[in-house]
Amino acid sequence: MSFMTGGLVMLTEMLPKLPPSEKKIAEYLIEHPQESISLTAHELGKRSATSSAAVIRLCKSLNLKGLPDLKLRIAGDLQKKIEHGLRDIEPNESAITIIDKMTSNSIQTIRETAELLNIEELEKAIEKLNKARRIHFFGIGASGIIAHDAQQKFLRIDKTTYAFTDVHMATTLVATATDEDVAIGISFSGETREVSQFLEVAKNKGLSTISLTKYGQSLVSETADIQLYTSATKEPTFRSGATSSRIAQLQVIDILFMCVASSQYDKSVKHLNETRNVVETLRFPSKGRTKVK
Structure with a gap:
């Protein structure tokens, strides 16, 4: 895992989907994080009126390696500064407080x-994207914006990339794809049926499939070979075009892009310079008369 924190976030977001025994353990961990990090699986099962086996099942449901992994993450959470959660805006709120809330x-x-x-x-x-002959991004609504953002990024490092927001167009293209291609389905909820269908068609054609959803089990993530997750924090009521989920999805796309670019650094720098120079000549035509180094 990337950071030894996030245990309480995982527990909170998975809580509604957990079976009864695992839910009891999760609730105990959330309510008693400090004392929980020193308990064994047997002790934790006893405290939550469940069993050590249920504790192990909970860790698997969270996609963690075991109880030590979960306790380490919770311990990391306890060292963090107290966060206030996502804050919604109020009627006739001042610009300065909106700036503060949106930034936070x-x-x-x-x-x-x-x-x-x-x-x-x-x-x-990253390995799949490095080797990909073509990359197919697909998302609907706000997630479609993320797909197009990903396309313009990867095109700049010489990756043949497509982005669609229409399931018919997306599946038509992957129907002619090969096992050298990669399909990425983007859906914050993870329950967008069209995105799941897109990944299913891609998988049947032998493509490697990647999902980008909020944390937790979902229709879309279960369809993909590789699962990437964003923060599952609930959007405020006044969400203004999926503000938080969009930022989270863009962050993961940027991380993917930077990792791929870094792994083929010299080639990426060459292509980025070439594309930057071409764009500059469109903005400033006079530059096109001289050689840009």
């Missing part, structure tokens, strides 16, 4: 997403 919300979302990224899954995704 964005920082918290970015931090939680970093905590939830699984390094092993991320490295698998």
Whole structure:
């Protein structure tokens, strides 16, 4: 995992989806984090009126390696500064307080997403994208904006990349793809049926599939070979176009892009310079008359 924190975030976000025995343990951990980090699986099961086996199952549900991993993350959470959670705006609120709230919300979302990224899954995704003949991004609504952002980034380092927001167009293209291609489905909720269908078609054609969803089990993530997660923090009521989820998704796309670019550094720098120079000649035509080094 990328950071030894995020245990309480995982527990809180997975709570509604956990079976009864695992839910009891999760609730105990959330309510008694400090004392829980010194308990064994047997002791934790006894304190929560469950069993040590249920404790192990909970860790698996959280995609963690075991109880030590979970306790280490909770211990890390206890060392963090107290956060106020995502704050919604109020009627007729001043610009200065909106700036403060939106900045705070964005920082918290970015931090939680970093905590939830699984390094092993991320490295698998990077390897697939490095070797990909073509990359297919697909998302609907606000997630479609993320798909197009990803496309323009990867195009700049000479990756043949497509981005669609229409499931018919997206599946038509992957229907002619090969096992050298990679399909990435983006859905904050993880329950967008069209994104799941897109990944299913891609998988049946032999493509490597990657999902980008909020943390937790979902229709989309269960369809993909590789699962990447963003912060699952609930959006404020006045969400203004999926503000927090959009920032989290952009963060993961940026991390993927930078990792791929770094792994082929010289080639990436060459292509980035070439694309930057071309764009500059469009903005400033006079530059096109001289050779840009």
